Amino acid sequence: MFYRSHVLVCGGTGCTASQSNEIIKQFEKLLEDNNIENEVKVVKTGCFGLCEKGPIVVVYPEGATYSRVTPDDVKEIVSEHLVKGRIVKRLLLGEKEAEDVSKALEDVGFFKRQHRIALRNCGVINPENIEEYIAREGYLALGKVLTEMSPAQVIDIIKKSGLRGRGGGGFPTGLKWEFASKPQADQKYVCCNADEGDPGAFMDRSILEGDPHSVIEAMAIAGYAIGADKGFIYVRAEYPIAVTRLNIALKQAKEYGLLGRNIFGTDFSFDIEIRLGAGAFVCGEETALMTSVEGKRGEPRPRPPFPANKGLWQKPTILNNVETYANIPAIILNGPEWFSGIGTEKSKGTKVFAIGGKINNTGLVEIPMGTTLREVIYDIGGGIPNEKKFKAAQTGGPSGGCIPADKIDTPIDYDNLTELGSMMGSGGLIVMDEDNCMVDIAKFFLDFTVDESCGKCPPCRIGTKRMYEILEKITEGRGEDGDIEKLELLAKNIKASALCGLGQTAPNPILSTLRYFRDEYEAHIYEKRCPAGVCKALLRYVIDEDKCKGCSLCARKCPVNAISGELRKPYHIDQSICIKCGACMETCKFGAISKV
Amino acid sequence: MSCSCGSTCVDPKAQELQKVIEKYKNTKGAVIPVLHEAQEIYGYLPLQVQKTIAEGLDVSLAEIYGIVTFYTQFSIYPKGKYNIQLCLGTACYVKGAGQIYDRLKQELGLDKDGTTKDGLFSLESCRCIGACGLAPVMMINGEVYGRLVPDDIPGILQKYRDAE
Ligand SMILES: Cc1cc2nc3c(=O)[nH]c(=O)nc-3n(C[C@H](O)[C@H](O)[C@H](O)COP(=O)(O)O)c2cc1C
Ligand code: FES
Numbered sequence: 001m002f003y004r005s006h007v008l009v010c011g012g013t014g015c016t017a018s019q020s021n022e023i024i025k026q027f028e029k030l031l032e033d034n035n036i037e038n039e040v041k042v043v044k045t046g047c048f049g050l051c052e053k054g055p056i057v058v059v060y061p062e063g064a065t066y067s068r069v070t071p072d073d074v075k076e077i078v079s080e081h082l083v084k085g086r087i088v089k090r091l092l093l094g095e096k097e098a099e100d101v102s103k104a105l106e107d108v109g110f111f112k113r114q115h116r117i118a119l120r121n122c123g124v125i126n127p128e129n130i131e132e133y134i135a136r137e138g139y140l141a142l143g144k145v146l147t148e149m150s151p152a153q154v155i156d157i158i159k160k161s162g163l164r165g166r167g168g169g170g171f172p173t174g175l176k177w178e179f180a181s182k183p184q185a186d187q188k189y190v191c192c193n194a195d196e197g198d199p200g201a202f203m204d205r206s207i208l209e210g211d212p213h214s215v216i217e218a219m220a221i222a223g224y225a226i227g228a229d230k231g232f233i234y235v236r237a238e239y240p241i242a243v244t245r246l247n248i249a250l251k252q253a254k255e256y257g258l259l260g261r262n263i264f265g266t267d268f269s270f271d272i273e274i275r276l277g278a279g280a281f282v283c284g285e286e287t288a289l290m291t292s293v294e295g296k297r298g299e300p301r302p303r304p305p306f307p308a309n310k311g312l313w314q315k316p317t318i319l320n321n322v323e324t325y326a327n328i329p330a331i332i333l334n335g336p337e338w339f340s341g342i343g344t345e346k347s348k349g350t351k352v353f354a355i356g357g358k359i360n361n362t363g364l365v366e367i368p369m370g371t372t373l374r375e376v377i378y379d380i381g382g383g384i385p386n387e388k389k390f391k392a393a394q395t396g397g398p399s400g401g402c403i404p405a406d407k408i409d410t411p412i413d414y415d416n417l418t419e420l421g422s423m424m425g426s427g428g429l430i431v432m433d434e435d436n437c438m439v440d441i442a443k444f445f446l447d448f449t450v451d452e453s454c455g456k457c458p459p460c461r462i463g464t465k466r467m468y469e470i471l472e473k474i475t476e477g478r479g480e481d482g483d484i485e486k487l488e489l490l491a492k493n494i495k496a497s498a499l500c501g502l503g504q505t506a507p508n509p510i511l512s513t514l515r516y517f518r519d520e521y522e523a524h525i526y527e528k529r530c531p532a533g534v535c536k537a538l539l540r541y542v543i544d545e546d547k548c549k550g551c552s553l554c555a556r557k558c559p560v561n562a563i564s565g566e567l568r569k570p571y572h573i574d575q576s577i578c579i580k581c582g583a584c585m586e587t588c589k590f591g592a593i594s595k596v
Numbered sequence: 597m598s599c600s601c602g603s604t605c606v607d608p609k610a611q612e613l614q615k616v617i618e619k620y621k622n623t624k625g626a627v628i629p630v631l632h633e634a635q636e637i638y639g640y641l642p643l644q645v646q647k648t649i650a651e652g653l654d655v656s657l658a659e660i661y662g663i664v665t666f667y668t669q670f671s672i673y674p675k676g677k678y679n680i681q682l683c684l685g686t687a688c689y690v691k692g693a694g695q696i697y698d699r700l701k702q703e704l705g706l707d708k709d710g711t712t713k714d715g716l717f718s719l720e721s722c723r724c725i726g727a728c729g730l731a732p733v734m735m736i737n738g739e740v741y742g743r744l745v746p747d748d749i750p751g752i753l754q755k756y757r758d759a760e
Contacts, residue, residue: 084740199685199723237632237669238725275625276632278667281723295625296659297666313624356687356728394686430686444689448723454666581695581746 003041004363005082008058010044019071020044020055026074031082039361040082061364063127063210066091115342115350118166118203118326119366121211127245130252133213139258141332142217145224146266151181154225158328160336162348167193167284167321168399168426169501170347170414179308180226180318188228189317190219191293192325194235194242195277197284198397199448201428203352204322206364208235208242211326212249216272218328220259223270226318231272232293237279246274281398281452285500286319287311288454299456300500321426323352343369347413347424355381357430358388370411373403377431388433392516396425398445398452399505401512402438421512423505437534438517439524443471445509453502460503463494467510476537479525484514533595536580540596545570547592554584554593612637613645617652626653627663631670640671676711676718678756682734685724692745693732697721699746700734703753716760717753 009024024042031037057066057077064087066077073091080086121127121136133139145154159174180188192215196204208215219231235243250272253259261269275293282288283298290312292298311317327349331339340348347369353376356362360382367376373393377383384390392402401422403410410416414424432441446468455461467490470483491507498504514521523529530538543554543563548570555563555571562578565571573584573593585593616633620626630653634645641664650657664670682700684693700719704712711718725735733742741752 084742086740197723199683200687200728202724202728238722276629277669278628278632279669279722280667292628293625295627295663297662299666354728356731357690362687362728362731397686428686430690432690436690441690444686581698583747 003039004061004361005040006060007040007042007077007082008044008060009042010056022071023055023057023069023074026071027078030074030078034078034083036082061206061210062087064088064092115368116366117330117339117342117350118207118214118323118352119210119364120330121214127210127212128248130213130249130256130258133211137333138213138329139217141329142220142224142258143264145221145332146264146268151225151227154221154332155181157332157336158225161331161339162336162343162346163324163327163331163339164347164414165321166323166327166351166426168396168423170424173320173324176308176318176320177222177225179306180228180316183309183316185316187230187313187315188223188226189312189315190222190226190228190231191289191312191317191319192219192231192233193284193286193289193319193321194233194239195284195289196236196239196322196426197281198426198428200356200430201354201397201426203354203364203427205239205242207322207326207352208239209245212242212246213253214329215322215325216246216249216253216259218325219272220263220270221328221332222318222320222325224268226316228316228318229269229271231270232275232312233272234275234277234283234289234293237276243274243276250274280454281448282454282500282502285502288500289319290317297454299454300502302499323427344411344413346415351412351424351427353427353429355429355431357394358384358433358436359431360385367412369413372409372411374408376412376429377408381431384431384433388435391432391434391436392438394422394430394432394441394509395428396423396505396508397428398448399423399501399508400425401508402432402441402516404516421508421515423508435532435534437475437530437532438513438520439471439475439530440532440534442510442513443468443475446471446506449502449506453506457497457499457503459494459497460499460506463490463498464503464506466490467494467507471510474521474524475530475535477524477528477535479521481525483525484518484521488514539580540575541573541578541580541582541585541593542596543571543573544592544594547590549590549592551589553587553589557583557587559583609637610648613648614652617649621653627655627660628667631660631664635670640674642672673711674715675720677716678736679718679720680734680736681720681722681725683723683725683732684721685728685731687724687728688732691731695746696732696734696744696749699749703749716757 007027009020024044027042031040055069057069059081069091076088080088155174155177158177163173164170165173194204194208223229223231233246259271263270277283280298283292285300286307287303288298288300293312307317307319309316343349350366350368352364352366354364365380390405392404394402395417403420403422407420417424446464449464450468453460453464467487470487473479474483487510491511494507495504520531523531528538533539550565550568550570552567559581560577560579562574563571563584613634616630620630630649634649635641638645646660646664647657650660664672682697701707704717704719706719709719709721725733732744733740734744
């Protein structure tokens with residue numbers, strides 16, 4: 001069983017004396033009352049060593065440590081934190097006392113289940129306290145790099161580890177650093193991509209919120225490797241907590257001399273600034289991101305020149321994803337062989353996935369590369385709700401594709417997913433069941449790209465719109481022979497001619513659904529039927545005369561008065577009025593209404 | 597901004613904006629951070645504010661306007677008293693956020709994102725607010741409503757109408 005939250009309640013002598021058993025009982029009762037007892041697990045632990053502040057309650061995954069909790073406080077923790085996801089600030093433990101607790105928490109079984117490298121500190125330490133990070137070997141890698149290694153050696157270790165970019169492309173990180181280390185320049189930059197644009201993915205946010213220092217440390221290491229003294233973290237403005245934590249972390253790192261001038265007494269200096277995004281998906285693309293940091297409209301620019309030669313303000317620049325960075329300190333400390341020993345032949349290490357959609361345990365997991373989709377969905381994710389059939393999993397967001405049910409045993413790695421016509425992407429994994437219409441999903445993603453296309457290049461600006469219109473036509477029952485072919489032709493041309501990754505990958509959701517679910521497209525076009533029962537124009541709600549008891553409930557529920565009839569006689573739906581909201585079907589107690 | 601009392605009093609918001617501009621004046625790539633803070637002060641970015649920023653940072657108004665309209669976070673219109681952000685991210689969409697959106701539009705009398713005539717509500721579809729576990733999700737002035745079904749909508753809106 002995988003829970004979205006764990007509530008750890010101290011059961012030490014001191015805390016038990018101050019009612020921690022009562023607290024546990026209260027949690028259990030309130031969780032049940034809120035129907036979240038299957039999502040949140042209450043665990044009684046040994047002493048946290050903070051008896052003076054007891055009873056202590058730690059809620060994971062956020063790692064919020066509540067102190068002096070009384071049974072009366074539990075209600076607030078449950079309703080605010082566990083139901084709404086908002087930490088109860090009033091009860092939070094001050095920073096000082098939380099030092100040194102990290103080690104004890106590491107041994108909790110929950111964390112042993114996953115292979116946590118990028119998430120190694122998330123939920124384990126207090127992210128707002130640099131000392132806890134340091135206590136877990138934080139900034140040790142930076143110290144080692146600065147005092148014992150040459151930049152070339154650092155690059156060599158990253159290359160040997162086999163680490164590939166976690167932001168989507170999967171480009172070898174060591175190689176990227178090497179390219180940027182070559183050119184001579186008066187100024188170079190290190191950038192971090194925390195734009196996390198894939199809707200439904202929140203891995204990077206969790207790392208920034210749970211372990212901001214690991215990213216800061218890694219950026220400094222990268223700066224040393226390529227010869228840069230300035231870094232930028234580009235964060236979505238939609239992530240206020242992450243931004244706050246980053247700001248705190250930067251301030252503390254500067255205070256401790258781990259950022260700034262002459263770090264560790266060497267002549268290496270490095271500083272980091274935060275830049276906020278402003279809600280444009282295309283700004284996740286590397287050249288657009290740099291244009292946005294420069295303070296302009298975030299439009300991509302053609303490559304070459306590549307950022308390694310001419311990036312931010314035309315200076316050599318590297319850009320890596322948050323999760324990519326989070327792996328770096330661990331690789332430096334444990335060695336490249338350790339890292340390359342995990343995973344598959346061409347995909348090393350682990351990957352964090354945000355699992356969502358039609359799955360029992362929505363959440364964040366870090367798994368070794370090569371884990372099968374089946375394990376993720378059934379063993380970790382707890383399967384599909386309501387005994388529905390698994391239909392497909394979508395990875396790679398609007399640039400990706402889907403993996404159908406018959407490929408569920410494919411080990412997840414970069415190359416396998418690409419071969420299946422999907423991609424690793426940044427780690428969003430959306431599960432779909434038999435009730436999801438694949439044409440509708442393709443349309444959903446195209447709607448997204450049309451919306452987010454920056455408009456600079458015509459293939460993307462106009463082409464995605466044309467594809468969207470065809471999909472709209474098909475889902476509204478106006479599809480005609482030749483539409484599929486037209487989609488395929490457009491897709492091919494857009495892929496070949498769009499300026500940046502957004503346009504080049506925009507056709508993927510269509511191509512991938514066409515590859516595995518062509519029959520659904522055909523049913524829409526030729527039979528004017530939506531097999532999953534989603535596309536409204538192709539649906540009719542009908543009342544089965546034999547089952548209808550004439551109770552009139554549906555007629556009263558119908559928002560547009562499309563249902564009429566006489567009491568105790570079968571009712572009837574007027575298709576010309578019906579707006580296909582489905583309210584009648586939900587209300588009928590006799591199962592007399594169905595979609596056809 | 598402008599007021600009718602002549603030049604004797606100072607608009608505190610304008611003062612605050614000036615401070616922000618001063619702070620960023622010598623920063624490379626300052627426009628976007630300044631716009632963020634300006635929007636925080638005014639709630640949106642009316643033309644006058646854009647003009648002030650253009651002058652303060654010595655960039656053309658056209659460039660500022662181009663940036664403001666490029667990014668969805670920046671708004672040149674005032675929002676409703678209650679801003680409804682409905683998540684249309686993938687996780688929410690596969691769990692029926694589309695129906696919630698339809699119902700919201702129906703209840704608010706809007707045909708797409710926008711502000712109601714009385715200025716009480718504005719509807720804004722967004723992509724993933726990070727509460728995917730509660731999908732489908734919406735947020736009204738920061739308050740999260742999760743696991744929505746279309747029939748929840750009238751009651752939730754009524755709560756805000758009643759508060760008026
Ligand atoms: C349209 C588009 C959106 C992207 N969005 C993101 C994103 O949100 N986060 C991210 O890390 N990379 C994103 N990327 C990939 C980046 O361009 C870049 O490859 C990546 O940040 C490099 O870091 P990595 O090598 O560590 O993965 C996006 C690419 C494209 C084409
Ligand atoms: S997709 Fe809606 S909250 Fe993430």
